[in-house]
Amino acid sequence: MDQDTTTQDLLLTWALRLAIGAGVFAFGFYLSWWFDIRLYQRHPWSALFFLLLFVCAITYGGVQLLGNWYLYLVARRSAINKVDLPGVSIDVLVTAYNEPYSMIEKTLKAACAMNREHTTWLLDDYQDPKLAKLAETIGAGYLTRPDRTNAKAGNLNAALRRTTGDIVVIFDVDHVPAVDFLECSLGYFNDPKIGFVQVMLTFANIKESWVADAAIETSLEFYNPTSLGAYSIGGATLMGSNALIRRSALDSIGGYQPGLAEDLATSINLHAAGWKSAYVAEPLAPGLAPPTFTAWYIQQMKWARGVFELLVSGYPKLFSRLTWGQKLSYAVRMTKYWIGPVVAAHMFATIAILIFGDAASRAAFHTYLIHITPLVACDAVIRYLGLYKWRHDTLPSTSLLRAVTLVYATWPIYLSAWLMALFRIDKSFQPTPKSKHLRLHPLWLAPQFFAILLLLIGLLYTVLVKDHRPSILLIFAILQGVLQLSFLIQWMSADIIARRTEQAKIAVLTDDNGDF
Template structure:
């Protein structure tokens, strides 16, 4: 049996500690400035009429690179906006009096001390949402939640309707909630729990995110501001063992270390669904956690900001979780997130006249809603070399030398990689590989959003362990096509007596896809190996079951009948 996890038994998390409110260093300013200069030079090169090639490939380049350049610019702008420290005098004053002034309270065990705000005691609930995760994963999270300092009530919200999870909650001393229906998926699960729990504040943790004991002590003092809706902390990972986990984990590191803190300046930091604590009044003000999207966290944040509520992000790692370790888990996670982002773009565009946001908030939410377009851009760029090799269609004029193209191209991409290397502290080829090969997921997500298709819901940690090749058929087909194209290009270049940029570019793309497929084959072998059986502890308990009257905050998930077990491959 795997030993239950605690908040301290993980390997080093993916997100290094960051001093809250630390302004970008002079080196950071220099890096951003150089990267911005490279971006401008590349944009100028592409838009120069003298460099225009054939219309179709040139238009494809402009579309793809416009998305990438715009995201790079706004990302750097947000990073340079960082440095605002949300911990002001009022925060520290509130923290000093968090447990009141009664000496008897100070002598109580840390998890029994009743927290106070504005001199009055407050109720706090901790929600752990589950939907079929491994029992020992849930056990570790529940035990850690019970040990969080500050009096609170721990609830296990089980949409998997598991008697084993019910018994686990009873054994660990947590309350257990099971609904009769799964309407609204995770958002509906939380909304239903709010009809049972009555605390003024509630924290939410996914079943695979283990909170640290100081979580409430570090977040509750921010709520001295009565217009603060939620405090979000990073997602950090302790299971970076596979290519997929490392790529997925480090893909988010820059976002949590620099982008989210920068958004504090614009009151635009948004909820990411876990490791967050809400003010109940703010959630009720927007009629509960938003249920009609795959990205209920971002949608709820948008609604709260429109209603005039504030948000705070702190870069302190206060919970450590698990990144998706398999291609199946990663694909379903990204499909869910990307579909939700595109839904915002298509149905609640931040620049619509009826959206009540400041200009800075509009920009930040537009960047969020269009972010996953950067995942589609690689597909467009992958098709350019074959167009030149087979059809002799070139994005740039024949007069533009390969070296000139490469220098401008490298001036943008190499500097972006160098900037990412500086912020992460190391080079992560897994992140670049995942970013280059995930385009089928984002194309499908955009199609789902355009058609209003419900992709269903599955927790990241509950992948069924099927062959990874079930989820990467498009990548396999494109790899075969690029490999054959490389052969044709090499033969053509041998006849011409020189190596063309198109062939070199295509061979590079083929190698990147091959690297990903090798990782998929390795994962497939690992999944086919037998795994040890688990024997969970069990103890009977009373189940709190939803009644029809308990669903005030639970409208139907998606745009049609919910089928939560539906596969998304």
């Protein structure tokens, strides 16, 4: 490391510390609004209502803001542990369910080609005879099962009963491992207390679509500074693919845990059983981000519903058996999707104030926005600096505008997932589609269209009827509308492309067959 790099890193470190210090003061300034006694005296139900909102605000802010900022501060990038483990047997398990043949072939070949002696298995939950032949041709084993109980977790557990490797390596079928994947990750198991090693998830389909690029940007923060910080305090978690798990650790908890967030359920149970974890922040097996709005919605609903289920059930049960670092790491990860209810609450509060608010409520909300604005600004700066400092050199830039737009406009999915978890409404497992041409039905976007319409009505009513003067309330409403409108414009653009692709395919079939 040259002197210029060292100086830049030192400046970034201090800039991040100063920004977090300012953020803590901004958080305190934001909380001060909630101590205005007038909020609790306007109506008989005001005290209970605002007290509930205050608890939600301090919980979300304390975990997702202060918690994440703390992880940024303690993040460390350690050297790769390349210590060999002679005599240790390895089973590489590649899970598949009706993915494209070429994708499975590419990943299987890469898995078989990894340095270090191992056995690669294709776990085909679609029971495709062609894949059995493919695995045999490549030199991989082929495993299937008579039923599909418990989805991916069931598929893995069925394979565990038929294999014997001391270390189990798990890949989703779209993640293609580098030849040195095992060399860069096995050494951590030299510590007998290490139960699993998670290798960073990265994505290869940059520039494939607006959704893919935005989805990749949404992942950068978690897989870089947040996960590095979690590892530093003993709370690195499993992430589904690119994972190495000690078989004896899995046996100690009864195997891979079922659920929509099966990786997180397995992770927290391993930690609760006393096993430690490690995190390798290197792009050793890039995969594919959701390429379409349909794929993004399906993935986010599955993840959010599964994570929320653990938040309201598994996490409280295992809380006392976790270290403080693990408690914080899981709290940060499990409350990530609360952004949906938070966005919805602020948006519909804005609409209600614009249309129905009297002078007193408009003044109170105006003051609220003044108190929250410095906090939002500080958080944006902190996240930018944290990502700029800890982002791996090979990953995309730290611009997060697309990520903000995508996550903000996905609020109906996250809100629905939270309500489903609270009311115990089941959601079946559904793999994330890999097709580039799936179209999202407009009905899925009805909440965004409805919200934009109400915001527009509220803005026009406020400007033309109530008060035409510019205010922070109007600016806040416009920003909310612009973010969702940007999302819808991208959806319309993608839908036009998908429709043209479908028409082109139909035209080709018509030309080939004479008629359709």
